[in-house]
Amino acid sequence: MIDPSESRIVRSHHADVVSAARRIRSHVHRTPVVTSERLNDMAGAELFFKCENLQKTGAFKIRGAMNAVLSLGETDRRMGVATHSSGNHGAALASAARVVDAPAWIVVPETATRFKRANIERYEGCIVACGPTLADREAKLEEVLAETGATFVPPYDHDDVIAGQGTLGLELVEQVDDLDYIWLPVGGGGMAAGVVAAVGETSVEVCGVEPVLAGDAAQSLARGVRQGPMPPTTIADGLLTGLGRRNFERLMAYGLRITLVDDTEIVSAMRMLWACLKLVVEPSGAVAFAAVLQARPRGRVGIVLSGGNVELDLASADD
């Protein structure tokens, strides 16, 4: 039996996602859902792939960043936004800020690849270099915030960001009738918490997936105590981070089940997606499919392909 106060919270989070969807609609893609009989046969289920690799900036992160930026008042927008992320959130925040003509400062370690820097510069984000450790990044970000008066938009531990990421779940249940599951990757947990809010009190079960080598969320939820991130060793470099505090609480309340996949399974799943779906998916974007091949759920299974920002050998020669 659902606790009435818990049910009220679920409805409120769901309403946040619905508002976010309305807010960001004209600024993000309603990404397609693709299917493949060949992969259905392989998995023994009906698979529906939500193509966030085809999203603006190449990843779902633009949804949360856009919602956070559009939720700022006029004055705050003029002052700009800032974050520390060399990955998809950094590019997404720069892109979202550009839509409202706000400046964006992105704190990026000097060690980040040219590919990652270019992804941020493309959207006219102002890159601020820092040292390689988390402490270096946080110190530099504090400096930027103090100097500029910009608003910090964190990559996942933020209600507007969570609601924004949840909009992909709202779309998926609109695009596919009678889904039984939505399988998705878990890094900081923003997408998972948002999609849990999006499906609300429907019968769709949300299932989380992590690389074995970055399985902190599975441990956190099993122990009921939030664990720190693991050393950065998995190929799924978008999922290295630990669970955000808000996301931990929401996913504990939901009882999220997490499946672990190893790097061999991730690479093999990514290959199948490239070859069968003709979609460029990054390793972090392929973990949910890898888990479905391992766990073999039955029925109608939504799978989130979260991003496609992989450095292509093919593209590196003259870009």
Added chain:
Amino acid sequence: MIDPSESRIVRSHHADVVSAARRIRSHVHRTPVVTSERLNDMAGAELFFKCENLQKTGAFKIRGAMNAVLSLGETDRRMGVATHSSGNHGAALASAARVVDAPAWIVVPETATRFKRANIERYEGCIVACGPTLADREAKLEEVLAETGATFVPPYDHDDVIAGQGTLGLELVEQVDDLDYIWLPVGGGGMAAGVVAAVGETSVEVCGVEPVLAGDAAQSLARGVRQGPMPPTTIADGLLTGLGRRNFERLMAYGLRITLVDDTEIVSAMRMLWACLKLVVEPSGAVAFAAVLQARPRGRVGIVLSGGNVELDLASADD
């Protein structure tokens, strides 16, 4: 001024495409149209990419094959279908035949790669080996037809195949309002003739594209005399074939303009599609985008990404 008899023919071809669309609807994907602000900026136009690389069997060819197979009577279906093609049409015909439980014989040169053979075997097509020349293929096909009583479904010079390929144009004009152009690759000319029929008497202009190294259609249309195919040297191996007789006549009547692109432009365009659109597109599938970058049309430009069946290094290790 349009000749009234010409106009009647245009309407009749258009009606064939509309019938084909109804016939094949439940058996093929209505493929998505994707956009990219980054590529729009690069091209100086609004680009709408029709993703036939996401089509069943990985290429548009299933549309024509499906229409041809579904147009057969019960008895002919039972006798099966046959063709000679080691490429996308061979796989498409095998797949289409399987839908109606018809046998399919695909004549394939012994020199075809394992990748191409696997694409046909996947759909349970029966591969019949032959020698490497066109004469070898045709002789073997005649043998198969005589022995089995199967119906020959050619890859492009066939009214049902043309009408089937045209359905992608019908979808594109439904999916995107006020298109100015549709740019598409020309090999045997089935897609071009079909899409010309699909746009009918609307104001959308269809523009053909060929690799310089397989520019026979451009020469044929310029001279008014159908030329044979050129030696197989371009990387765009889906476009090696000469124009079909029907397609030559239809495209002459239409006055199709053809833009030529060289292999460097094709590879560069393909790289951009992989990196920016996150789509796996084969070289033949990238020629229309290459031509748009060269010719720089203005306005709202549809671009057909015709297929994604490229042998991935990434996928070759253990497949």
